[in-house]
Amino acid sequence: MVATQKLQNEEEVLNPYQIVQEQIETAAAILGLDRDIVEILKRPKRVLTVSIPVKMDDGSTRVFEGYRSQHSDAIGPTKGGIRFHPGVTIDEVRALSMWMSFKCGVVSLPYGGGKGGIIVDPHTLSKGELERLSRGFMEAIADIVGPDKDIPAPDVYTTPQIMSWMMDTYSRMKGYNNPGVITGKPLIVGGSKGRNEATARGCAYVIAEAMKDLGKELKGATVAIQGFGNAGRIAADLLSQEGCKIVAVSDSKGAIYNPAGLDLATVEELKDNSSILDYDSKYHLQNPEEILELDVDILVPAALENVITRKNADKVKAAIVAEAANGPTTPDADKILFEKGIIVIPDILANAGGVTVSYFEWVQNLMNYYWSEDEVNSKLKDVITQAYWAVRSLANEHNVDFRTGAYMISMKRIAEAIKTRGWV
Ligand SMILES: NC(=O)C1=CN([C@@H]2O[C@H](COP(=O)(O)OP(=O)(O)OC[C@H]3O[C@@H](n4cnc5c(N)ncnc54)[C@H](O)[C@@H]3O)[C@@H](O)[C@H]2O)C=CC1
Numbered sequence: 001m002v003a004t005q006k007l008q009n010e011e012e013v014l015n016p017y018q019i020v021q022e023q024i025e026t027a028a029a030i031l032g033l034d035r036d037i038v039e040i041l042k043r044p045k046r047v048l049t050v051s052i053p054v055k056m057d058d059g060s061t062r063v064f065e066g067y068r069s070q071h072s073d074a075i076g077p078t079k080g081g082i083r084f085h086p087g088v089t090i091d092e093v094r095a096l097s098m099w100m101s102f103k104c105g106v107v108s109l110p111y112g113g114g115k116g117g118i119i120v121d122p123h124t125l126s127k128g129e130l131e132r133l134s135r136g137f138m139e140a141i142a143d144i145v146g147p148d149k150d151i152p153a154p155d156v157y158t159t160p161q162i163m164s165w166m167m168d169t170y171s172r173m174k175g176y177n178n179p180g181v182i183t184g185k186p187l188i189v190g191g192s193k194g195r196n197e198a199t200a201r202g203c204a205y206v207i208a209e210a211m212k213d214l215g216k217e218l219k220g221a222t223v224a225i226q227g228f229g230n231a232g233r234i235a236a237d238l239l240s241q242e243g244c245k246i247v248a249v250s251d252s253k254g255a256i257y258n259p260a261g262l263d264l265a266t267v268e269e270l271k272d273n274s275s276i277l278d279y280d281s282k283y284h285l286q287n288p289e290e291i292l293e294l295d296v297d298i299l300v301p302a303a304l305e306n307v308i309t310r311k312n313a314d315k316v317k318a319a320i321v322a323e324a325a326n327g328p329t330t331p332d333a334d335k336i337l338f339e340k341g342i343i344v345i346p347d348i349l350a351n352a353g354g355v356t357v358s359y360f361e362w363v364q365n366l367m368n369y370y371w372s373e374d375e376v377n378s379k380l381k382d383v384i385t386q387a388y389w390a391v392r393s394l395a396n397e398h399n400v401d402f403r404t405g406a407y408m409i410s411m412k413r414i415a416e417a418i419k420t421r422g423w424v
């Protein structure tokens with residue numbers, strides 16, 4: 001418990017931008033990477049701040065602040081989602097764009113990382129206000145995005161419909177149809193089969209590999225999932241199809257837990273029509289954060305950053321933590337979990353299924369030729385499974401956690417591109 005004791009004496013770093021810089025330094029030290037390259041990697045190449053005036057339904061105008069961060073274009077155009085959330089900050093968007101670069105590196109996509117965000121709670125907007133905000137944001141960032149420059153996608157509280165409005169705005173500005181500017185679109189306007197499920201599917205694939213790795217059966221394994229949106233809810237479905245027992249789920253309103261297994265169909269119906277908290281009240285968790293500390297085989301944080309910290313990491317009991325969310329575990333918590341022998345499948349691997357199928361969507365848009373769902377899923381499975389074993393081997397070889405192993409793979413690749421381009 002040496003690391004744990006040392007940690008008590010220092011302030012825990014919770015700023016995601018500082019966290020990703022720390023993660024870069026950790027991997028760089030093991031790789032012995034040139035300082036010049038590390039300094040390039042530690043900051044985004046460009047961050048655009050925009051103000052978006054939106055005519056509200058009551059006739060007033062509200063101005064929203066948004067960001068688009070582009071980390072590295074050494075390997076190819078930048079790629080990554082757009083988040084609509086009241087807690088968005090410029091540092092969060094910077095960090096998310098950097099995690100995207102390393103994510104694309106782990107699964108060998110020809111992209112660097114980008115990310116966008118608007119400070120807004122979209123649930124407080126009417127459909128018309130949401131459409132005007134989405135179109136206004138695309139108009140504001142149109143100069144720096146494009147199929148060969150930077151390709152956005154969905155993230156927290158953004159949807160295929162929002163991607164469609166943004167694609168339409170960009171296409172109108174250019175004067176011709178431009179589906180390759182954004183991914184995660186509805187199928188009818190150039191979306192890919194399998195994209196909606198891809199983040200969760202990729203996560204389920206790496207969980208299956210990790211369980212094999214531990215010599216454990218997926219069938220009957222117990223699972224707790226924090227966040228019941230695109231990533232978490234579909235992960236619950238897919239894992240339950242594999243025979244796992246989903247014992248706990250939560251969303252922004254609260255958490256439910258039944259050690260004997262939740263009735264998933266009922267939970268889904270309640271999520272669609274009212275609230276998961278309309279589930280039998282004897283299964284409500286008084287403190288929703290306790291979902292992270294339940295005695296389960298697999299824990300899937302699928303909501304927001306910094307939920308597993310120095311404060312609760314020691315209480316995590318799962319054998320596997322599969323990070324469907326970006327940035328759920330702090331570096332201090334990583335150290336504690338590693339000491340406890342818990343496998344943390346890092347975000348840049350565990351949720352890379354989303355961007356992988358976004359890449360497939362972009363390729364299909366550029367070819368104007370579309371694949372079957374089986375083709376998409378089987379290509380995804382190959383990519384993710386290979387990435388899992390590459391990360392696992394490197395991590396074990398260096399006796400480091402999987403996150404560091406994953407960063408090492410990516411950073412080596414980006415560093416090589418930076419050198420080959422002659423930037424250092
Ligand atoms: N959608 C995608 O393709 C990808 C998403 N991710 C990551 O997955 C995470 C979730 O994103 P999505 O599922 O797309 O968003 P979403 O908007 O579809 O769902 C978010 C879910 O999180 C819940 N939530 C919000 N605050 C919470 C809290 N404090 N405690 C528990 N639950 C809470 C919401 O109620 C909702 O159920 C994010 O970290 C995102 O960056 C990562 C890769 C791809």
Ligand SMILES: O=C(O)CCC(=O)C(=O)O
Binds near residue numbers: 080100326
């Ligand atoms: O699909 C994409 O391009 C990126 C999705 C995303 O934002 C993420 O992986 O965090």
